[in-house]
Amino acid sequence: MLKLDSNSGSDNKRISTSKIFINGTFLALIIALPAIVSTVLFHYLIKTNLIVTIFAGANDVVDGVSADDFEKDLATTLEALSKMDPLVAIANLPDLTQLPRYVSDPDPDVTPTGIAQYNAIIAAQAARFNMQLVNLFAQPVDPGEVAEDGFHPSNEGHERLATLFMNVISSRISEAVEH
Numbered sequence: 001m002l003k004l005d006s007n008s009g010s011d012n013k014r015i016s017t018s019k020i021f022i023n024g025t026f027l028a029l030i031i032a033l034p035a036i037v038s039t040v041l042f043h044y045l046i047k048t049n050l051i052v053t054i055f056a057g058a059n060d061v062v063d064g065v066s067a068d069d070f071e072k073d074l075a076t077t078l079e080a081l082s083k084m085d086p087l088v089a090i091a092n093l094p095d096l097t098q099l100p101r102y103v104s105d106p107d108p109d110v111t112p113t114g115i116a117q118y119n120a121i122i123a124a125q126a127a128r129f130n131m132q133l134v135n136l137f138a139q140p141v142d143p144g145e146v147a148e149d150g151f152h153p154s155n156e157g158h159e160r161l162a163t164l165f166m167n168v169i170s171s172r173i174s175e176a177v178e179h
Helices: 017-046 058-062 067-082 100-104 112-128 155-178
Strands: 003-005 014-016 051-055 087-091 132-134
Touching (some): 058 112, 087 155
Parallel strands (some): 003 014
């Protein structure tokens, strides 16, 4: 049986509660200090405590939402978000026509022209609100990164998306450090 005692005695089974407190406090500082320092530096360099990633529009294309309606909705969302002064990375759309679902069964709403319209809107709104653009359209569609439904990202696809977003966010942080 282990006994906790505020006085350390000669019994090896007794542990000083003050030693536990000191060791626990020291361990908490070791764990928390890097997070605290990085948060303070990040806030100082980037001028925000909020990072937001956005990947929107694919379902709207598939559902036949007009480019005008998409633009209004996106602008409203980004305007509200910009008031919180975040660092935002927003992705444009990949070439949805190359996804397995639409290669095997083309959809009249999923066209290169429609995707280009949406991507132009995303780029314009990203520039308007000084948000970082993640260019998914420039990336080849890898069927291994698409889930069984032929549309959504698989685990590997989500990992690749996270890497692409992180590259853009890291680049923005590097720019801030240089200035």
